[in-house]
Amino acid sequence: MEQNNKDAVVSYYDEIAGDYDESRFGNSYGRFLDAEERRILDRLLPPNTGERRLEIACGTGRLTNYATHGLDASGEMLARAKERHPDVTFVQAMADDTGFPDEVFDAVYTFHLLMHLEPSVIQAIFREVCRVLKPGGRFILDIPSRQRRQRLGHRQASWHGGTELSTADVRDLCGDAFTLRRSFGVLFLPVHKLPEGLRRTLGGLDFALANGPLKENSSYLIYELVKN
Ligand SMILES: C[S@@+](CC[C@H](N)C(=O)[O-])C[C@H]1O[C@@H](n2cnc3c(N)ncnc32)[C@H](O)[C@@H]1O
Numbered sequence: 001m002e003q004n005n006k007d008a009v010v011s012y013y014d015e016i017a018g019d020y021d022e023s024r025f026g027n028s029y030g031r032f033l034d035a036e037e038r039r040i041l042d043r044l045l046p047p048n049t050g051e052r053r054l055e056i057a058c059g060t061g062r063l064t065n066y067a068t069h070g071l072d073a074s075g076e077m078l079a080r081a082k083e084r085h086p087d088v089t090f091v092q093a094m095a096d097d098t099g100f101p102d103e104v105f106d107a108v109y110t111f112h113l114l115m116h117l118e119p120s121v122i123q124a125i126f127r128e129v130c131r132v133l134k135p136g137g138r139f140i141l142d143i144p145s146r147q148r149r150q151r152l153g154h155r156q157a158s159w160h161g162g163t164e165l166s167t168a169d170v171r172d173l174c175g176d177a178f179t180l181r182r183s184f185g186v187l188f189l190p191v192h193k194l195p196e197g198l199r200r201t202l203g204g205l206d207f208a209l210a211n212g213p214l215k216e217n218s219s220y221l222i223y224e225l226v227k228n
C-alpha cells in the first residue's frame with residue numbers, strides 16, 4: 001500500500017475510533033449484522049480449540065473474542081480493542097505486511113475490511129494471509145455481493161464500502177493457494193427494519209433464504225477458504 005494511502009486510513013480510523021462502536025453497530029442494522037456475523041463465527045471458530053487465530057483489521061475488538069492475536073492499522077482503534085480483550089496479543093500493522101513469521105496461524109479472519117480496498121491490495125492481503133497460515137489453515141472473510149449490487153443497480157459513491165465481489169471473483173483470488181470450502185449469505189431481506197419482535201421471528205427465514213440457492217443475492221457473503 002502507498003504511504004499516503006496508509007496515512008489516510010490510519011488518520012480516518014484514529015479520528016472516528018471513539019464513536020465507532022455506537023455509530024456503526026448501535027443501530028438496528030448494525031445490531032442485526034453483528035448478531036448474524038456472530039452466529040456464523042460461533043460455528044466456524046468455536047472456543048477452546050487451542051488454535052492460534054489472527055483477526056486482521058480487528059478495529060475496536062468487536063469480534064476479537066474469537067482470536068488469540070489482533071492486528072489493525074489504527075492505534076486508536078487498537079487502544080479500544082486492548083481494553084476489551086486484555087488476554088489477546090495486538091499489533092499495529094498493515095494487513096498486507098503483518099510482520100508475523102511464516103505459517104504460524106491456524107486461522108485468519110477479517111470483517112468489514114476488504115470492501116474498502118482496491119483489488120490489488122486485496123490480492124496482496126490474500127498473499128500475506130497465505131504466508132502466515134499453516135498448511136490446511138483457514139481464511140474467513142466477508143465481502144458485499146457483486147450479484148446483489150448489480151441486480152439492485154447499487155453504486156457506492158466513495159472508497160468506503162466501494163468494493164464487492166462475486167463467488168467467482170473469490171475463487172479467482174484463491175488461485176492455487178486456497179480452496180473455497182463454504183460460504184454463508186447474510187441479510188437477504190431488510191429484516192433489520194422490522195420491529196424487534198417480528199425481527200426475531202423472521203430472522204430464521206432470512207437466514208434460510210440467505211443460505212439457499214439464491215445465496216448470492218444476500219447483501220454480504222462470508223467465505224471460509226482453506227490453505228492448500
Ligand atoms: C470498518 S473497520 C472494521 C473493524 C472490525 N473488523 C469490525 O468489523 O468491527 C475497518 C478497520 O480496518 C482497519 N484498516 C483499514 N485498512 C487497513 C489495512 N490496510 N491494514 C490493517 N488495518 C486496516 C481500520 O483501522 C479499521 O479499524
